[in-house]
């Protein structure tokens with residue numbers, strides 16, 4: 038068996054002139070705005086992008102002119118291949134991005150060319166949401182139709198899978214070692230419109246499953262759960278990190294360890310929003326220690342977790 042694995046994610050601009058096509062693809066994805074009428078969807082996407090473009094460009098500018106997402110993912114692909122090689126198994130691992138290159142369709146064609154005889158779709162979002170995993174998996178399902186004979190295995194969600202939680206724990210422990218005082222664990226998840234949760238999106242429940250699974254290992258620490266990155270009007274999951282930070286400072290919580298929850302690789306939401314924007318706010322408010330935990334990225338713990346989850350699915354088939 039020669040496995041062809043695609044790590045499904047949204048992608049991110051790899052240069053400043055790619056911010057506009059990235060946002061255009063994102064806001065025209067029917068899974069993101071959830072509007073059925075194509076004309077209304079296109080008009081609203083155009084309006085949101087026109088208001089957002091310059092700010093988004095300035096965020097990418099401040100983190101070196103591109104998203105770090107693809108580089109982390111490519112390094113992880115190598116690590117996952119090495120993990121399978123340890124078992125004597127041949128696997129080719131490629132990113133499958135939703136809004137930027139390499140797109141899922143293109144990576145699948147490469148895997149087929151390389152002679153892979155089983156395809157694995159692995160979601161890089163631990164918590165399932167229609168807007169993220171749902172969209173990437175639908176994109177994958179559409180692309181794989183070109184090769185109807187190929188067997189497919191899917192890993193769609195793993196909010197409290199123990200190897201994934203293990204990879205997160207290693208990152209938290211790395212940060213804790215460098216701190217002199219025990220911090221408050223500030224779990225930070227990407228927000229989502231509340232309307233989607235009311236319609237049955239499991240994302241919020243999955244976020245709390247991840248929090249509970251991680252907390253088992255840190256019973257002596259205080260913790261809080263906040264949300265980041267509200268992107269459109271209307272009610273989104275809260276409290277937001279911006280509204281909660283001043284209250285935490287008022288309560289005397291001045292040592293914070295921020296744990297990003299919704300991403301497996303660092304991206305503009307962690308490298309700019311958490312590392313720069315919210316750090317500035319925290320420091321202005323008088324927070325003494327503000328540290329952001331790295332995402333699992335290309336750590337061998339996460340590569341190992343990915344191999345474990347894929348092997349478990351393969352054994353069930």
Ligand SMILES: C=CC1=C(C)c2cc3[nH]c(cc4nc(cc5[nH]c(cc1n2)c(C)c5CCC(=O)O)C(CCC(=O)O)=C4C)c(C)c3C=C
Nearest residue numbers: 048049050069093104106166168227268269299304305306
């Ligand atoms: C209605 C808009 C959006 C929803 C819903 C949404 C959900 C959502 N997104 C992520 C993960 C990521 N989002 C990223 C960037 C990003 N997301 C939106 C909009 C929505 N996201 C925008 C407009 C952007 C661009 C950046 C910005 O302007 O803020 C990224 C980063 C990619 C990168 O370039 O590095 C990630 C990752 C999750 C997990 C989620 C819901 C669960």
Ligand SMILES: [Fe+2]
Nearest residue numbers: 227266268306
């Ligand atoms: Fe997003």
Ligand SMILES: [Fe+2]
Nearest residue numbers: 266305306310
């Ligand atoms: Fe954001």
